[in-house]
Amino acid sequence: MAGNLLVGQSGGPTAVINASLAGVVQMALSSSQIAGVYGAVHGLLGVLNEDLVDLRQEGEQTLALLRTTPGAALGTSRLKLKAGHYKRLLDVFQAHDIRYFAYIGGNDSMDTAHQVGRLARDRGYELHVLGIPKTVDNDLAHTDHCPGYGSAARFVATTVRDTGLDSWAGALSTPVKIVEIMGRHAGWLAAAAALAREGIPDGAPHLIYLPEHPITVESFVSDVERAYKRYGYVVVALSEGVRDPSGAFVCTATATQDAFGHRQLGGASAILAQEVRNRLGLKARFEKPDTMQRSSAALASSVDRAEALLVGQAAVHAMLAGASDKMVTLEREPGPAYRCGTGLVELSAVAGVEKLMPAAFLAADGHDVTAAFLEYARPLIGEPLPAVAILRRQPVVRRLPACAAPK
Amino acid sequence: MAGNLLVGQSGGPTAVINASLAGVVQMALSSSQIAGVYGAVHGLLGVLNEDLVDLRQEGEQTLALLRTTPGAALGTSRLKLKAGHYKRLLDVFQAHDIRYFAYIGGNDSMDTAHQVGRLARDRGYELHVLGIPKTVDNDLAHTDHCPGYGSAARFVATTVRDTGLDSWAGALSTPVKIVEIMGRHAGWLAAAAALAREGIPDGAPHLIYLPEHPITVESFVSDVERAYKRYGYVVVALSEGVRDPSGAFVCTATATQDAFGHRQLGGASAILAQEVRNRLGLKARFEKPDTMQRSSAALASSVDRAEALLVGQAAVHAMLAGASDKMVTLEREPGPAYRCGTGLVELSAVAGVEKLMPAAFLAADGHDVTAAFLEYARPLIGEPLPAVAILRRQPVVRRLPACAAPK
Numbered sequence: 001m002a003g004n005l006l007v008g009q010s011g012g013p014t015a016v017i018n019a020s021l022a023g024v025v026q027m028a029l030s031s032s033q034i035a036g037v038y039g040a041v042h043g044l045l046g047v048l049n050e051d052l053v054d055l056r057q058e059g060e061q062t063l064a065l066l067r068t069t070p071g072a073a074l075g076t077s078r079l080k081l082k083a084g085h086y087k088r089l090l091d092v093f094q095a096h097d098i099r100y101f102a103y104i105g106g107n108d109s110m111d112t113a114h115q116v117g118r119l120a121r122d123r124g125y126e127l128h129v130l131g132i133p134k135t136v137d138n139d140l141a142h143t144d145h146c147p148g149y150g151s152a153a154r155f156v157a158t159t160v161r162d163t164g165l166d167s168w169a170g171a172l173s174t175p176v177k178i179v180e181i182m183g184r185h186a187g188w189l190a191a192a193a194a195l196a197r198e199g200i201p202d203g204a205p206h207l208i209y210l211p212e213h214p215i216t217v218e219s220f221v222s223d224v225e226r227a228y229k230r231y232g233y234v235v236v237a238l239s240e241g242v243r244d245p246s247g248a249f250v251c252t253a254t255a256t257q258d259a260f261g262h263r264q265l266g267g268a269s270a271i272l273a274q275e276v277r278n279r280l281g282l283k284a285r286f287e288k289p290d291t292m293q294r295s296s297a298a299l300a301s302s303v304d305r306a307e308a309l310l311v312g313q314a315a316v317h318a319m320l321a322g323a324s325d326k327m328v329t330l331e332r333e334p335g336p337a338y339r340c341g342t343g344l345v346e347l348s349a350v351a352g353v354e355k356l357m358p359a360a361f362l363a364a365d366g367h368d369v370t371a372a373f374l375e376y377a378r379p380l381i382g383e384p385l386p387a388v389a390i391l392r393r394q395p396v397v398r399r400l401p402a403c404a405a406p407k
Numbered sequence: 408m409a410g411n412l413l414v415g416q417s418g419g420p421t422a423v424i425n426a427s428l429a430g431v432v433q434m435a436l437s438s439s440q441i442a443g444v445y446g447a448v449h450g451l452l453g454v455l456n457e458d459l460v461d462l463r464q465e466g467e468q469t470l471a472l473l474r475t476t477p478g479a480a481l482g483t484s485r486l487k488l489k490a491g492h493y494k495r496l497l498d499v500f501q502a503h504d505i506r507y508f509a510y511i512g513g514n515d516s517m518d519t520a521h522q523v524g525r526l527a528r529d530r531g532y533e534l535h536v537l538g539i540p541k542t543v544d545n546d547l548a549h550t551d552h553c554p555g556y557g558s559a560a561r562f563v564a565t566t567v568r569d570t571g572l573d574s575w576a577g578a579l580s581t582p583v584k585i586v587e588i589m590g591r592h593a594g595w596l597a598a599a600a601a602l603a604r605e606g607i608p609d610g611a612p613h614l615i616y617l618p619e620h621p622i623t624v625e626s627f628v629s630d631v632e633r634a635y636k637r638y639g640y641v642v643v644a645l646s647e648g649v650r651d652p653s654g655a656f657v658c659t660a661t662a663t664q665d666a667f668g669h670r671q672l673g674g675a676s677a678i679l680a681q682e683v684r685n686r687l688g689l690k691a692r693f694e695k696p697d698t699m700q701r702s703s704a705a706l707a708s709s710v711d712r713a714e715a716l717l718v719g720q721a722a723v724h725a726m727l728a729g730a731s732d733k734m735v736t737l738e739r740e741p742g743p744a745y746r747c748g749t750g751l752v753e754l755s756a757v758a759g760v761e762k763l764m765p766a767a768f769l770a771a772d773g774h775d776v777t778a779a780f781l782e783y784a785r786p787l788i789g790e791p792l793p794a795v796a797i798l799r800r801q802p803v804v805r806r807l808p809a810c811a812a813p814k
Contacts, residue, residue, distance in 0.1 A: 012573075050807055057801040065796035071574075071575060072577075073798050075579070076577055077579050077580070162422075163697075165477050165702065166477060169483050170420060170482075177698070285697060289566075289694060296565075297569055297793065388475075389471075391460070391473075391480050393460040
């Protein structure tokens with residue numbers, strides 16, 4: 001049916017969520033069924049506040065740049081729909097003759113989109129609702145992977161590789177480095193650090209810790225000590241969501257911190273770096289790039305960016321073909337070369353569901369990934385990481401007797 | 408005179424210190440005066456341990472890749488020369504007929520290089536010593552800027568811009584973000600965050616804090632509150648070396664932390680984010696990319712990389728022409744277009760000297776930079792940052808009466 005389209009962005013931004021927005025707008029502008037193309041400012045909050053913008057007013061150049069602009073150009077919110085919102089929400093849709101609603105977000109947002117569709121049906125108001133997946137956490141069900149993940153994974157793989165080379169060089173000063181990686185509940189992003197090793201013998205990261213497998217401070221420190229003896233330096237990829245065996249987050253659960261009331265100050269990486277210093281007497285630093293992981297346009301994956309655009313286009317295409325209450329999925333085609341198309345899944349099947357890493361992707365001890373995971377993740381980060389020089393370091397024959405180690 | 412060349416890398420690596428190494432090796436290999444081209448493994452420590460590698464054995468492809476490889480391919484150390492090292496050091500130089508010594512490092516390393524030259528003269532051993540500047544801190548005297556700085560500055564400007572767009576989008580969830588930037592004593596690198604704003608009206612960073620100007624927790628929190636009221640969100644570029652009026656580092660000096668003995672856990676950014684949460688009731692997060700700033704090859708500055716190569720070449724060129732006990736400098740040519748050549752300065756003039764930001768580069772209140780600084784720093788980061796889409800966000804005319812703000 002003819003009417004207007006509304007698009008919104010929700011939750012944490014990614015490096016490519018605006019590419020999905022660009023895909024929606026581009027496809028909507030080219031459709032004769034869609035008259036107005038509106039954006040909700042700060043997601044559902046913008047709908048409730050009737051705070052909508054007219055995306056037809058944006059110039060062609062702006063829309064083109066949108067594909068490579070990080071952040072979320074419409075603004076996001078984390079508002080959860082409550083009963084008190086229902087009437088107002090539908091009133092706004094109806095007042096602006098919104099017949100197509102595309103919501104870009106994660107599993108909470110898919111739940112919200114599902115509810116919007118249900119409310120419209122309850123009122124007998126014809127509305128097509130399509131969810132567009134987006135999350136660096138890669139934890140949406142029924143899709144091979146999530147737009148946003150590949151770019152964050154590329155950021156993680158690239159920076160861990162580069163900072164690992166830095167660590168090797170400075171091993172005599174500070175041999176231990178802990179890189180804290182986003183992902184409160186699922187280890188997908190921290191696991192991507194393993195891609196940093198490719199082409200670098202004994203390269204970083206030497207240890208990987210994911211929320212799927214609990215750790216203790218003791219086991220962590222002992223792993224670090226063993227890796228230090230083996231490699232002479234240690235780079236750890238640590239998920240911010242690592243937990244102790246009781247299920248409590250390490251960032252809030254370590255005994256050392258409990259007594260002082262400032263437990264979350266630096267996150268798990270700061271706490272564990274302190275434990276390494278205290279227990280092993282090794283200098284340790286931590287890096288916490290936090291939202292840089294999800295917002296770096298320069299380190300975005302070309303594959304991820306193209307797919308983010310694609311799912312935006314596919315959502316509008318599906319709505320125009322009559323679909324509703326669905327989320328666009330990415331479906332990897334079988335075969336040696338990476339190819340990915342789109343599909344659709346019921347919103348109810350993804351709403352609020354969190355997909356953890358499967359056992360086949362986790363090493364036996366839970367603290368590393370398998371070759372199967374590398375196969376899965378490698379194409380998602382786009383072009384291979386640039387090659388680096390590894391010197392042969394051919395020793396010059398010594399001409400003097402050894403002397404005592406300098407102090 | 409004929410003889411062998413030894414090159415070493417010292418202190419913290421940068422994204423382009425290997426480009427300087429490549430410049431040294433390339434120039435040395437092409438000289439008929441230089442026979443062996445050796446590298447000291449882990450700087451001066453490698454000399455003392457007679458741990459040298461033969462750089463003639465590295466393939467052409469490796470040497471080409473070296474120009475874009477982060478870290479420090481020979482390894483570094485922070486060893487300070489002591490009287491007990493002198494004899495051994497000269498013995499190793501003499502045993503391997505080292506007549507040319509190129510040392511790539513910061514102001515401490517220039518002091519070391521200066522001492523090496525003096526020791527050789529004392530022994531009557533002919534040795535040419537040249538220092539090659541390298542530091543992301545940009546704090547070496549008598550050079551317009553330091554190789555390594557432009558790339559770290561590009562990392563800071565790019566990531567602060569990108570994470571600033573992320574912050575704008577998510578302002579309703581987490582309105583305050585503090586990005587902790589390297590630079591213990593000088594604010595050059597944190598100041599470069601100001602380049603993030605260019606082309607983005609009211610863009611991040613909204614506040615900049617440098618070690619050159621003291622802050623109190625109270626003044627900081629009140630600045631953040633004012634910026635929040637003005638922009639609706641706040642991104643702070645905070646030097647890790649910010650101090651309180653007594654001169655103590657904020658990361659160790661704030662009263663809240665003193666009692667607990669875990670003062671350095673998260674650094675200044677973690678502490679100040681906690682103060683924002685406690686005193687303003689605003690959600691605040693912090694990012695601490697730490698050594699990622701000095702090791703990101705992908706975000707390196709093309710200008711910085713070319714200059715790092717150039718100073719390496721210039722050092723060998725100068726030694727072959729008879730110079731010694733000098734450091735290569737970068738000299739900016741006057742004129743509207745950026746052009747930079749090299750010069751030489753006495754090692755004694757740069758050894759141990761720390762160049763802070765001049766008053767002309769600091770805003771009157773000390774918490775921002777001037778247009779003069781932007782002019783200085785802009786060309787150093789290479790190509791302009793990629794353009795981003797800024798939506799016009801033309802409001803759709805409201806059709807309903809306003810309702811109470813949703814909760």
